[in-house]
Amino acid sequence: MRSDVIGWPEETAAGYRRAGYWRDRTLDDLLRERAAEHGDRTALVSASGRLSYADLDERAGRLAAGLAGLPIHRGDRVLLQLPNREEYVVTLFALLRIGALPILALPSLGTTELTALARLSGATAHVVAQGRGRNDPRTGAAEVARACPSLRHLVVAGDPGPGGGHSLAALERAGAEAPAVTSGAAPGDPALLLLSGGTTGTPKLIPRTHADYDYNARASAEVCALDEHTVYLAVLPVTHNFTMVSPGIVGTLAAGGTVVLCPDPSPTTAFTLVEAEGVTITALVPSLVPHWLDEARRTSRDLSSLRVLQVGGSRLDDATARRVGPELGCRLQQVFGMAEGLNNYTRLDDPEEVVCTTQGRPLSPADEILVVDEEGRPVPPGHPGELLTRGPYTLRGYYRAPEHDRLSFTPDGFYRTGDLVVRTARGDLVVVGRIKDQVNRAGEKIAAIEVEEHLLALPDVRAAALVGVPDPQLGERSVAFLETDAPCPSRSEVRRLLLERGLAAFKVPDEVRAVPKLPLTGIGKVDKRRLRADVAGLTPTVPSPTAGAG
Template identity: 50%
Template structure:
């Protein structure tokens, strides 16, 4: 396995193989069978483009050969920051075939995140689009190149500017070694509490099982059509079963730009979409605007997760949209629980269902790590054939987040009901869940303190009907307090992604601290609530 990654202990790896969870397949073979047996079958739809399995397979082979010609090889890390596009699919499959390791950045990430990733994983290449929604990724790439000493290549999908065009990386395919199924296939990014995202290694074996099992449970086969309305670099839209799982099942992938009803409602009906993935805020929006579009989604299953789902919204999905709802708890680290398609409406509205497979092991523990009483709330610990055993190059972090027995401390507060179903009650991590995007409070606080007008700072989650939560910055000013717009400009100038910028600003004379020197956020919330009551 790639140096810096933590493998499963041999006894667990042997067990997962013996029990059929890991079947020794590699993700580079994703398109092979269908390309050989039914090459004209449509694989991907993106705008006006409709690519067959044969064409996609050939493009991936030629790109893989071109990458080898550039010197990109086995275990080399390549940052991929592409929108939902044909290029995203081709690049991933090509890198799998090379044996290189894609690092899947999100389109919203900016200099702060990308420079860290490039340095942390010693990336040799960075693949970006030219311009998306008026943002020029080539300018970002120039900044990253200046700060990442190992970066040798910037490849651009579109107008390359000063860099190399992605479509110019092309060569005749030749023989190549096949990666080991137990090796790392790619890295996903964590949504953890610390400033820098952690790299989550996903192996060929574990991810192939995840795709296969979720496809089975969601009824997605070769006649299935998956709509990627969320960024495909998210685990949810990538492999649950998502884009890759659909291609593995020989189905059709429809790539959308956003989950906005005006874009995706016509796509769903035109393409006969059978499965998609949404954050709760968009489920509510779809329900709210259904009267304007009068959609018939009777053949559609919607997977929803990533944030708290209002039970009343869940109860409206079937009568208003005609769709089947599946309620999920999942992490890029591997844990997956969800309600099956035949679950009754109240189970879907109020629980996150059952684990992905029988080999998944769940514990619910108190602050001392002891198992709580049945039905009581505690932190969820998780171990299984898709759940990582450690983050990449993160020994200290792994010591805090992994138990000696190999369970992941999820940081989520849950209970297990009388039927064995998971119910998520909250979280112990200091993270704002802003419409499914995780905003680490510590990172924003640290950057706020760098402003000359900020002496101290805390970041809180505040309820929001559309996004679930928004970000509130609470500052102690140094002199005249800066305005919210000024702070947002300052943080953007530091290279922070837009979704991490605070939505609201509060100023206080001082922050409350606990006896061990940590910001007492419970006391701070009470202080702010009391201040609002007094001002009424």
């Protein structure tokens, strides 16, 4: 019988251990070790205050004991859906201490996605933050729980509200009087589940083990020259893999540095924290970079502490890349990676031309990459092909997804990324497109088929196709083409209807365009290449706002 989690072949795993990539410790051990070594050093800064390493370790322990009393057991899957606030980091490490598997879910996900994730994983608990109005996460969580009998516990950062549930703060207080928790987890055990951007409407979960995630974070911290003086500003959502281990929160803590949580991505908020906390490194998606550069010309904040700006999630255009150093006074580092594993970085000592025109090279000497044509044959440097990879932190199979695995992996374990890249003569990668049918909007991967299924459910829609087209702000914006039996709905009407269906706001098409008939290829499939080529010659029913669906 297939396991829920596919591991590395034993001989390969043993080689990673011998080489020192995988160490005999868990992510919980990492926090415990840092607390023992320098407990008084500041680990976390947020709107709630400051936590030392000793404070963070103690609070994670108390909350772990409180959560265990619900009970949440080792191996239980828990939807962790919190924004950039102190409770996220404390809860993450509390669940790791229990040995439960956090599912890192974006706060922006709708009930449709959350219900699918809960059903796929059999999640037993859901952690959300208190909110207000129609978008209160507690309301959505109650709806998901009604559809998923496995969800027995609602845990809220704040007031649980009239629907019931448990307060994180109350559980932490109760845990102070309860026996301490130890998970007994092994380094090779699954530590957490990440969400894949994917190309199908079916959600996919990425299992990451303690050993591979620890290595990913440590190796990234080394490439990015992190140390105990590092101050990392978490601007992007904390549930993103980029914000977690590239080098992110875990990499910074592994190096003994300080993590500062930014409550929103606006440059005014971020620049205030850069000045106040002496931030040395932060990470953005390309769509945010122009706003930061514009604000940098106006701000009176002192940004001199900032040494590195990482940009990833989608390709940064060369012209904007060349502006970063002169206008922000720091080093640009391009990052190209995926939650499934492989990370690529431009190095801090790379020539400026390499930094501004490539997306870097693999993190680890044990990363294996192939660039292949449509027949699976390697292509020479300078020629585009699909990127295939395997290595010490790249998964060998999705969680409970055998059918998808047959398409996503080669027989010898290489992961088919779906990314079209060109490898330069010196080994750097340039991202030139994708094979997968998805839209990469501001770093968020949107499966076209998922949105198309929702569009087809709207009144009078006969056929629908979603494509991504280049956008200077978003990297790609999403354009929906609709065949309808009545006047084509406006973008605002489509947005309202899709949100009512529980779709996440960032998946709502940025533009809606009417077509009398979708073009087809010779084998009867929708010709999306033609649709993308025709975009410039068509007029949208409603102009797309700069911010898109957010």
